[in-house]
Amino acid sequence: MSNRLPVDRTVGPDGEPTWSPSPGGLVTALEPVMRSAGGAWVGWGGQPDLGLEPFEHDGIRIIPIDLSETDIERYYEGFSNDTLWPLYHDVIAPPSYHRVWWDSYVGVNRRFADAAIAAAAPDATVWVQDYQLQLVPRMLREARPDLTIGFFNHIPFPAYGIYSQLPWRTQIIEGLLGADVIGFQRVADAGNFTRAVRRLLPYSTKGAIVNVPDGDGARQVLAKAFPISIDTAGFEELAQRPEVQARAAQIRHDLGNPAKIMLGVDRLDYTKGIRHRLKAFGELLADGRADVGDVTLVQVASPSRERVETYRQLRDEVELTVGRINGDYGTISHQPISYLHHGFPREEMAALYLAADVMLVTALRDGMNLVAKEYVAARSGDLDGVLVLSEFAGAADELRTAVLINPHDIAGLKDAISGALDMPREERRRRMRAMRKRVRENDVEHWSQTFLDALRRVRRGDDLSALGAAPARRSAGQAPAPRAAAGAASTTPGGARG
Ligand SMILES: O=P(O)(O)OC[C@H]1O[C@H](O[C@H]2O[C@H](CO)[C@@H](O)[C@H](O)[C@H]2O)[C@H](O)[C@@H](O)[C@@H]1O
Ligand SMILES: O=c1ccn([C@@H]2O[C@H](COP(=O)(O)OP(=O)(O)O)[C@@H](O)[C@H]2O)c(=O)[nH]1
Numbered sequence: 001m002s003n004r005l006p007v008d009r010t011v012g013p014d015g016e017p018t019w020s021p022s023p024g025g026l027v028t029a030l031e032p033v034m035r036s037a038g039g040a041w042v043g044w045g046g047q048p049d050l051g052l053e054p055f056e057h058d059g060i061r062i063i064p065i066d067l068s069e070t071d072i073e074r075y076y077e078g079f080s081n082d083t084l085w086p087l088y089h090d091v092i093a094p095p096s097y098h099r100v101w102w103d104s105y106v107g108v109n110r111r112f113a114d115a116a117i118a119a120a121a122p123d124a125t126v127w128v129q130d131y132q133l134q135l136v137p138r139m140l141r142e143a144r145p146d147l148t149i150g151f152f153n154h155i156p157f158p159a160y161g162i163y164s165q166l167p168w169r170t171q172i173i174e175g176l177l178g179a180d181v182i183g184f185q186r187v188a189d190a191g192n193f194t195r196a197v198r199r200l201l202p203y204s205t206k207g208a209i210v211n212v213p214d215g216d217g218a219r220q221v222l223a224k225a226f227p228i229s230i231d232t233a234g235f236e237e238l239a240q241r242p243e244v245q246a247r248a249a250q251i252r253h254d255l256g257n258p259a260k261i262m263l264g265v266d267r268l269d270y271t272k273g274i275r276h277r278l279k280a281f282g283e284l285l286a287d288g289r290a291d292v293g294d295v296t297l298v299q300v301a302s303p304s305r306e307r308v309e310t311y312r313q314l315r316d317e318v319e320l321t322v323g324r325i326n327g328d329y330g331t332i333s334h335q336p337i338s339y340l341h342h343g344f345p346r347e348e349m350a351a352l353y354l355a356a357d358v359m360l361v362t363a364l365r366d367g368m369n370l371v372a373k374e375y376v377a378a379r380s381g382d383l384d385g386v387l388v389l390s391e392f393a394g395a396a397d398e399l400r401t402a403v404l405i406n407p408h409d410i411a412g413l414k415d416a417i418s419g420a421l422d423m424p425r426e427e428r429r430r431r432m433r434a435m436r437k438r439v440r441e442n443d444v445e446h447w448s449q450t451f452l453d454a455l456r457r458v459r460r461g462d463d464l465s466a467l468g469a470a471p472a473r474r475s476a477g478q479a480p481a482p483r484a485a486a487g488a489a490s491t492t493p494g495g496a497r498g
Helices: 025-037 069-088 099-119 136-143 169-176 187-200 232-240 242-254 274-287 309-329 346-355 370-378 410-422 425-441 444-460 484-489
Strands: 007-011 017-021 040-044 055-057 060-065 125-129 148-152 181-184 209-214 217-225 260-267 295-302 337-340 358-361 386-390 403-405
Touching: 025 060, 025 370, 025 444, 040 099, 060 099, 069 099, 099 136, 125 136, 125 444, 136 148, 136 169, 148 444, 169 187, 181 187, 181 444, 187 217, 217 444, 232 242, 232 346, 232 370, 242 346, 260 274, 260 346, 260 370, 260 410, 274 295, 274 309, 274 410, 295 309, 295 346, 309 337, 346 370, 358 370, 358 410, 370 386, 370 425, 386 410, 386 425, 403 410
Parallel strands: 040 060, 125 148, 148 181, 181 217, 260 295, 260 358, 295 337, 358 386, 386 403
Antiparallel strands: 007 017, 055 060, 209 217
C-alpha cells in the first residue's frame, strides 16, 4: 500500500484516459517487488475523484483509492508535502501546520486502512509505504490483529529536536508502532525514531526493538535500517542493449561532442540541492576552471508537486539561474546547461547515465536517492564515470567510494566537481568497481526479502538479537515503562504472537 499507485491516470488531448508511470523512486523500487509477489497494490491514481473499480495492470492487481480535490489539497499537497516533507527533510523549507490538514490526513489514512482491511485475506501481510500513511499501521492492528504489518519510511526521519515541532508528534509515533517492523533508509533514521519513542511514550527500547504494551503483556516492534535499492541486474541489462548505447552516443553528438558531460537527474524538489549544483557550476565557468564547449551539464528536472507554492518558487529560481548561466557563458553553438523540465522513460535514463562522465547528486537531504545507484548499475559494463554524491543522501552510507561532498560547502563542491572532471581512468575504475559490488549485493530483491524476513521473524516471536538488538536504553529521567519494562531485556514478550 502506498500513496501513489505505480501508474497515474491522465487524460490525453483527445480526451482519452491513459496510464503513465508515477514519478519517483518509491514506485521504481516497489514495482519489481510487487510483480513477483502477487497480492494487490492499494493506492491513489494521481487525479481527483476517479471513481475506479479494482483492476489488473501489467500483471499487478490494483485497488484504487479515491481522493477528492479537497483531500488532494489538504492530505497530499498540505499535510504530506507541506508539513511532513519539509519537517522530515530537516526543515530545509519551513513546514506549515494546519489543523484542517491534519484532520484530512487522519481521514484519508482511515480510507486507505479500510480498503486494506476489506481486501486482506486472513493472516495476510500488509506492507504500508511511506510518510503519507503513518497512521495506517495502528488502524490495521486495531481492526485486524491477525494481519502481519510492515511499514517502510522512504524519506529521512529527523532528529527529535526537529520532529518535536509537530503538533501531532505522539499520534504519528503511535500510528507507526501499530506495525511489527518499521523500516528506515539509514541507521541514523532508525535511531532518531527510537529516540522519539523514548521521549514521547513510556515504552522501553532495546537497540532496534521497542516494547509496546499489548493486552496484559507487550509485543516487540523492530525499528531498523533496510536501505532500499534498485533492480540492479535489470538496469545493467538495459544499459548493455545496443540501442541504449547508440542512444548514449547520439546524446553526446547532439550536445556538440563536449569533452565532458555532467548529469543531474532529480524531481524538481528543494531537497535535491539543484540550486547549489548550479551555483557551483556557474562559479567554475566564471573562474575559468570550466569552459563552455568542453563541459556541458545536462539537468533533468522532472515536474513534481507543482501546485505547492514552495515548488513553484523553486522552479522559478532554478529556471532564472539556468537562463542567467546560459546567457552569460553560452555561445551560438554551445549552451553550458541543457535543461529539461520533463520526465523520461527508463531507457532514456539509462542512455543519459551512459553518456555522463560525471553524475552530480547534491541533495541537501534525501532518503536514499536511487538515481545514484542506477548510475552505478548503468556503468557496470565499462566501469567508467564518476559519481559525485552528497553525504546527506542515504546512498552515501553504501557508496563510500563515490566523491562524497557537502553541498552547502560551495568551494568544496567546486573542487570536487573539478577533480571529478580530471580524475584519471584508473581511479574512476577503482571507485566504480567497489560501488558496483555494493549495488549488486544489495539490490531491490535483497531489500524486500530482508524486510519481509524480519517481518516473519518478529511475528513468529523469534529471538531478535541477530536483527539488531543492543543493550537496553531508556532516556534519562524516564520512568520504567508499565508492563513492557519487565520484558525490555527479554526477547519474547508475553504479548507476542507465535
Ligand atoms: O508521489 P510524489 O509526491 O510525486 O513524489 C514522488 C516520490 O518521492 C519520494 O521518494 C522517496 O523514495 C525513494 C525510494 O525509496 C528514495 O530513494 C527517495 O530518497 C525518497 O525521496 C517519496 O518518498 C515517495 O513517497 C513519492 O511517491
Ligand atoms: O525523468 C525521470 C526522472 C527520474 N526517473 C526515475 O525516478 C526515480 C527517482 O528516484 P530517487 O530515489 O532518486 O528520488 P525521488 O524522486 O524518489 O525522491 C529513479 O528511479 C529515476 O530513474 C525517471 O524514470 N525519469
